[in-house]
Amino acid sequence: MAGGRSTSVPQKFPTGGRKEKRVIRRAKTRVLCRYGVTVADKTAFTKNISESGLFLKSNQVFRPGTTIQLTLQFPDRTFSFWATVVWAKQVPPQLAHLLECGMGIRFINPSPEWLAYYENWKRKLGL
Numbered sequence: 001m002a003g004g005r006s007t008s009v010p011q012k013f014p015t016g017g018r019k020e021k022r023v024i025r026r027a028k029t030r031v032l033c034r035y036g037v038t039v040a041d042k043t044a045f046t047k048n049i050s051e052s053g054l055f056l057k058s059n060q061v062f063r064p065g066t067t068i069q070l071t072l073q074f075p076d077r078t079f080s081f082w083a084t085v086v087w088a089k090q091v092p093p094q095l096a097h098l099l100e101c102g103m104g105i106r107f108i109n110p111s112p113e114w115l116a117y118y119e120n121w122k123r124k125l126g127l
Helices: 112-125
Strands: 006-015 018-028 032-036 042-049 053-057 067-073 078-089 102-107
Touching (some): 032 053, 078 112
Antiparallel strands (some): 018 042, 032 042, 053 102, 067 078
8 A cells, every 4th residue: 555755746835925835755655545524435545645744636626725534544553634625636537547636635733643653654665
């Protein structure tokens, strides 16, 4: 399930009337994720993960600004978060396997347990 390489991905976050670019280390990896607005009833996989958020590959997206419930299922542990949709891209269903679709997600107050697990997990993968 997990594996990959680390990349620096410039992320754009709204800051008033201008956009600020941040470089965040993200681990390119595929982890099972359940998500939804009130109940985590949809299933998708991550494309990359950082300590503060992730890219969720799915054509079932929510509007930016939506608060969602998210569960990441690692082989040895499961983490639940509240998170905010930062950006979303939906494509016609017949093109979903060809074009990139999904959501950029930012965790709301990630727990110290998650931060410690993420650092240890990255180290184990050699990232």
